[in-house]
Every structure is written in C-alpha cells, then in structure tokens.
Amino acid sequence: MEIIETSVSGFRKYFYLCKSIKFPFFSLLLLSVFCLGMPLYAQSPIPGINISVDTANSPQQVATTLQIVFLLTILTMAPAILIMTTSFTRFVIVLSFLRQAIGTPQAPSNQIVIGLALFLSLFVMMPVWKEVNDVALSPYLEETISQEEFIDRATLPIKRFMGNFTREKDLALFVRIAKIERPKNIEDIPIWVMIPAFVVSELKVAFQIGFLLYVPFLVIDMVIASILMAMGMMMMPPVMISLPFKLMLFVLVDGWHLILGSMVKSFVDI
Template sequence: MSKQPVTPEAPHALRRRSVSVVLAVMAVAAVFHFGTGAAEAAPRSANATTAVLQNTPAATIPEIGQAGPDAEDNRISIDLDLEALVDDSDPTATGEDAKPSKSILILVSLTLLSLAPSLLICMTSFTRIVVVLSIARNAIGLQSIPPNQVVTGLALFLSLFVMAPTIKDINDNALQPYLSGEIQQAEALREAEDPIKDFMLSNTRSDELNLMISASGEERPEELTDLSLMTVIPAFILSELKSAFIIGVMVLLPFLVIDLVVSAGLMSLGMMMLPPTFVSLPFKLLLFVMVDGWALIAQSLIANFK
C-alpha cells in the first residue's frame, strides 16, 4: 500500500492545535484563580457591612412619630394663595371690587354646562312645549316624522323665545355685574334666582304649589317669592305636565273624529281588512296643512306663558 505524501500544510496544522490547547489551559487556570478570589472577597464585604451597621448610632435613625428639635423644619406644608382667585390684571382690585379670575370663570362655565340639560328641562318652558309637539306628531299618525331631533330643536328654540325676557333680566342684573366685579358670587346667585323664580311662580297652578308646600312641611309664606326653589321647581314641573296634557287633548280631538269617520265608512263598505289608520292618514295631513297646524300650536304655546 502506497503512503500518501505529507503536504506542506501539515506542520502548520499541528502548530495551530498546540496553540489552541495552551490557550484553553490558560483560560481554565484564570477562571479558577478569579473565582476563588471573588468567593473570598464576598465574606469580607459582608463582614465590613455588618460592622458599619453595628457601629452606626441609634440616634441617627429617626423614628416615626417622634418630634425632634428640627421637626418643624421637616413638616410638609401646602401654601394656598387665596388672593389668586381674583383677577390679577388689576393689582389695585381688592375686596368687593375684585373681579373673578379666569379659573373661577372656567369652573362656573363647566358647572353651568353640566347642569344645562337639567335646568333646561326643569326650570323653563321646554317641558310643556316638547310634550305638546310630541302629542301632535302622534295624533297625526306619524311616529317618526318629523324626527325627534327636529321636534327637540323646535321645542328648544321656542323655549328660548319664551324665556328671552327672563334670560335678559338675569344677564343684566346678575351675570354682567358679576363679571365686571360689581357684585360677589352669592349676590349674583340671588339676583339670578329671582327672575327664574318669578317665571315659574307665574306659570304654576295653585293646586300643585299647595301640594308641594304641604309635602315639604313648610309654612305658607306671605309672599310666594319667599319659597325655596326646592318647593317651586317640583310644583312647576307638575303644573307644566298638566298643562301639556290638557293642550294635547285639544290637539287629539279633531284627529280622533277623522279616525272614527274613516272607520265607520270602512265598516259600512265591508272593507274590514283595510287598516283605518292607512286611509285616515292623508285626511289628517290635509287637515293639519289647511289649518297650518305647526304655526297654530306654536302660537298657542307661546301665548299661554305669562
């Protein structure tokens, strides 16, 4: 068998293997050496830390609840700048001449926006108007025409029209003097309460008012304006609902007559399978358009408020 010739690269491969073995041995020795040193240093570090803690005086660690000589310096305090609640644009404005700051105005505006739906429903003519318009729509036989958004929008603007004198009175006597710094917040609220209370009392029936006075346990004052809003507002809402239903009955009667006539005609013709509402709807719409129903209802609603 012939021997393979030795290539020139064989001595170089042997030399590389020898160098690799030497480096591996050195790496193992280094790991063993440094690992032993770290293990010996760990107990020494722990002993040094324990000695430092033992030599620390107990007085340097404050206890919770103890008051030392520097306790007043360590107290947490919060400084409230109450003078910042007034407008700093006028440095000479103090006391009654001080205008409300922008933060107070923003707070008041957000409060009014959050309470606006309740105020609109409970303390204005909105309740009566929206109920009457809804009854008129149902009397015609159109459940969703006009849409709820249209009915609500019409009721809203009619309410603003009715409440315009009251709103103007509140703006002139309460809002503008408060914004100009002539009156304080408490006085502005009293000035705003009087016009709205006068409006509610002038449109509230005596029966509902007496009911709420007796339910609240208050004595009937000589002047109705001395009643609290907690008594006047529920009485006003009950009175508005009663007025709305009375007007609604008057609106329903003509359309009820049309339904009865159409039903009797269909019965006489033997067309019992034909729905009377389907036949009476064109006649209802014709009657409502001929008398200009929406304008007539709006005019009647506006004229009923005092």
Template sequence: MKRIVSLIAALPALLLPAVAFAQVQAQSLPAAAPASDSAIPGALDRAFGAMGGTEGPGMSLSLQLLLIMGLLTILPSLILMMTSFTRILVVLAILRQALGLQQSPPNQVLIGLSLFLSLFVMAPTLERVNANAIAPYSAGTINAEQAIANGGKEFHAFMIRQTRERDLTMFAEMANAPRFAKPADVPFSILLPAFVTSELKTAFQIGFMLFLPFLVIDLVVSSVLMSLGMMMMSPMVVSLPFKLLLFVMVDGWALLMGSLASSFG
C-alpha cells in the same frame, strides 16, 4: 339675531344663579341650615374672582375646570326643569302621535323646535337676568352672592307665574313648610317639583285638545270602511292623508307655535 346667539352662549351662566339661589332662599324652610346660605356664593367668589373682579385669591385652574364641568353635567336637567322646554316638547310629541306619524318629524327636529321656541319664550327673563346679574357681576359692581340672588329672582318669578297654587300647596304640605306670606318666599326646593307638575298637566291638557279633531277623523274613516265591508284595510292608512290635509289647511304649525308661546303669558 346677535342677541339670541349671545343668550345661547351665556346660558350656563344664566342658569347657574337659579340653582345657587335655592341655597340663598333656604331660610324659608323649617329645617334649613343657616351656615349653608353663604357656602355656594363664597365658593363662586373664590372660583370666579379673577373674571368678576371680586376680591380673593381665587381657586386653581384645575378646580375651576372641575367646577365648570360639573355644572355642565346638570345643564340639560336645568333646561328641562326650569324653563318652558318641557311643556313645548311634550305637546309636540303628542301632536305627532295624534297625526299617526311614527318618526316624522324626527326627534331631533322636535327637540330643536322646542329649544328655540323656549329661547323665544324665555328671552325676556334671560334679558333681565343678564341686565340685573350677569352684566353687573362682569363689570365688578356686585359680587357673586348678589348676582346669584338677582338672577335667581328672575327665574323664580317666571316659574311661580306658571305654577298652580294647588301644586305649590301640595309640595309645601309634604315638606311641612310654613305658610308663605308672598310668592317670592317659596324656596326652589318646593317650587321646582310644583313647577314641573304644573307644566306636565298643562301639556297634557293641550294635547287632549289637539287629539280631538284627529280622533273624529279616525272615527269617521273607520265607520265608512266598515260600512263598505273593507275590514282588512287599516283605518290609520286611510285617515292619515285627511289628517295631514286638515292640519295644513288650518295652518296648524303656525297656530300651534303661536298658542304655545302665548300660553306662557
């Protein structure tokens, strides 16, 4: 539990390397500007030199606060786009729709479940980022540029495993990028949209499978009501208890959480 709390506290620092690593890998794109490769690491060395033990005069306190606040504004987007959060949240929302429930569980519960299940799925990646980037940088054994590269590689490896080759090829062709020799050469500018596209496709595939058994119940209930001449009664009202009963009998929440976690293997 202490490890999870520490990972939550270090989440902004854990996601920051993945953003700046896109600049370090920019030479993989045809139109990349070499001068920008060291811009962000150099700024980070100056901004966090006092905390990381690196050399340099460091930036003023007001500029450091401005940089941190700017990073916090994009933190929700990073959580959505670079982790397992999107797939899990979409599947849970589709499940609620399939059950015929309007606001139960409420959105806050679904977001909380998605967040903590995402932390469970991302725990190995976050631990490797902490071991290879955050801890050495805090100890002063590596500089900010090396920490960015090490942390970015871990997020890159997770995202590339979940991305379909077809989606990567599509965005690479749209960017007129050369053919990549290995997956590690794919820049974040191509990997990010391909990863999100793959996650949405996978989420909708899982949602389709979830809808089927509940759709059968709706069809059966509707046919029975029509055969009895009960045209005025809504089939949704009658089928909802049977859907809930089926979901509880098969231990649906445990099956769904386990299946979602295992889908990122």
C-alpha cells in the same frame, strides 16, 4: 468586436442591476433622512400635564377651589336646568302628542321636534335671561356685587317666570312636603321647591293640550272606520285611509301656525 460586445453586455447588466435596486435604494435613503431628523424634533418635547393636590395656604385659595367645583357642577346640570326651568317641557310634549295624533310617529323626526322645542324655548325665555344679565350677571362681572347676591338676583327672575305658570295646588304640595314655612311672596320660595312644582304644572297643561289635539283626529278615524265597515272593507286598516284626510285637515287649518302660535302666546302674553 468581441471587446465591444463584452462592453455592451456589461453595460446592460449594470443598467438592469441599477434599475432593480433603484426603489430599495431610495427607500433606504428616505428612511435614513427621517431617522437623522428625529433628534431635531426631540429638541422640543411635548409638554406634560401635572395634576397634584397641594395644601391651601389661605382661605381665599379654598374659596376659589370651591367656586370652580360649584361651576363644574352647574355645567354638568345645565341640560336639566334648561329643561326644567323653561317652557321646553310643554313644547316637546305637545309636539310629541301631535305626531301621535296625526299618525306619523316618525315625522317630524325626534331631532326636529327637540330642536324646534329648544328654539321656541329660547324665544320665550329671552326676556327672562336678559333681565338676569342686566340685574345679576353684568354687575357680578363688574365686581360690584358678591357671589351670594349674584345667585339671589339671578334666580329671582326665573322664579317669577315659573311662578306665573305654577298652580297653587302644586306649589302648596311641595311646600308641605319640604316642611317649610308658608311663603308670603315669590322671593321666599326656595328654587328647589319651585322647580318641581313648575314641572308638574307644565306636565298637566301639556297633557290637556294633547287631549284637545287628539279629539279632531280621533273623529276622523272613527268616521273612516265606520265607512269602511259599511262598505265591507273590514280588512283594510282605517289608519291608512284616514292619514291623508288628517294631513289635509291639519294643512287647511294651518295647524303649525295655530298650535305653535297659541303656545308661544300663552307664555309671552302673561
């Protein structure tokens, strides 16, 4: 009996010992397998990147490098080009004025205003970009025209679009500042002269539209302020009372359809 009890006691000690070292043992085993597998992954090293400046062996290599630098510069300036050569400026300024006139500076949010102005600009500019693709980009990709001819053909439809909405006064100002000869037609105007003249004209038109948007809402504010003053409620802000009436007026006249439709037609119907 003593032998049996001694055996049982020894077995229990062995069981508890195995149970206590079970987790560390398997952890050590897993770590060993991971370490042994590292040389297998080391057989396929990560490719390195080497950037070097070599001497050009031909003028063609220099021209290719300059073309890449020019393309990267254009991509960097793409947002500014999109804003300054399209109808985006007018749309975003008018929508911002509209928010202020109604009295809701945070509704619609800036993301919605910029997104709406962007897609309206894409809608307006689509015929122009289609013409650029037909007369310039497609022939250039087919290698039927040179790079210089591609630039001339691509900028011409854009200059025509901007010329339709640029005041002669603004265009004459920048032609005079640039000290160039008076252009006889739209093709003779450099693109770097046309763009600032176009932007100044768009700013003027956008501010004129903003003034017209402010007038009806300003009348509502004045009427509400007069009523509150007559009732002796001078401590109550008139804006708080007039905001529902301005929203109701804007909805009743279908303001979004009226304003956005008029602005889009002002570009498309030219």
